Amino acid sequence: MARKLEGKVAIVTGASAGIGEATAIALAAEGAKVAIAARRSGHLNAVAERIKNSGGQAFPIVADVANEIQARDIVERTKAEFSCVDILVNNAGVAYQGEIDGANTSELESIPTQM
Numbered sequence: 001m002a003r004k005l006e007g008k009v010a011i012v013t014g015a016s017a018g019i020g021e022a023t024a025i026a027l028a029a030e031g032a033k034v035a036i037a038a039r040r041s042g043h044l045n046a047v048a049e050r051i052k053n054s055g056g057q058a059f060p061i062v063a064d065v066a067n068e069i070q071a072r073d074i075v076e077r078t079k080a081e082f083s084c085v086d087i088l089v090n091n092a093g094v095a096y097q098g099e100i101d102g103a104n105t106s107e108l109e110s111i112p113t114q115m
C-alpha cells in the first residue's frame with residue numbers, strides 16, 4: 001500500500017526529543033523525507049540514525065530557532081538537500097516555568113539549552 005507522504009519533504013523543528021522526535025519518526029514512516037532541526041547535535045543525529053535504520057530519509061540540521069539567521073538556514077539547507085519544502089512542523093519550544101507577573105523580557109526571550 002502506498003504511504004501517505006511518499007515524496008513529500010517535511011521540516012520538523014525541535015526534533016531532538018519529545019513531540020518533535022515522535023513527529024519526525026511518524027512522518028518518515030509515512031514516506032516523507034524529513035529535515036530535523038534542534039540545537040543538540042548528539043540527540044539530533046541519534047534521531048536521524050533511527051529514521052535511516054528504519055528505511056527513511058532524514059537530514060539533521062543543528063540550529064537555534066531563536067536565531068533568525070539559523071531559522072532561515074533550516075529552510076535553505078532543506079531546499080538544497082531535498083529540493084523543496086511541503087510540510088513545516090514548527091514544534092521547537094520550551095515551557096516557561098516562572099510567574100508572568102514580575103518576569104522580565106530577557107527571561108522570556110532566553111531559551112535554555114536542555115541537558
Ligand SMILES: NC(=O)c1ccc[n+]([C@@H]2O[C@H](COP(=O)([O-])OP(=O)(O)OC[C@H]3O[C@@H](n4cnc5c(N)ncnc54)[C@H](OP(=O)(O)O)[C@@H]3O)[C@@H](O)[C@H]2O)c1
Nearest residue numbers: 014015016017018019038039040064065066091092093094
Ligand atoms: N508536552 C506538553 O505537554 C506540551 C504542552 C503544550 C505545548 N507544548 C509545546 O510542544 C512543543 C514540544 O514539546 P515537548 O514536550 O516535546 O518538549 P521537549 O521534549 O522539551 O522538546 C523540545 C524540543 O524543542 C527543541 N528546542 C527547544 N528550544 C529550541 C531552540 N531554540 N532551537 C531549536 N530547537 C529547540 C529541543 O531541542 P534542543 O534542546 O536540542 O534544541 C527539543 O527537541 C514545545 O514547543 C512545547 O512548548 C508541549
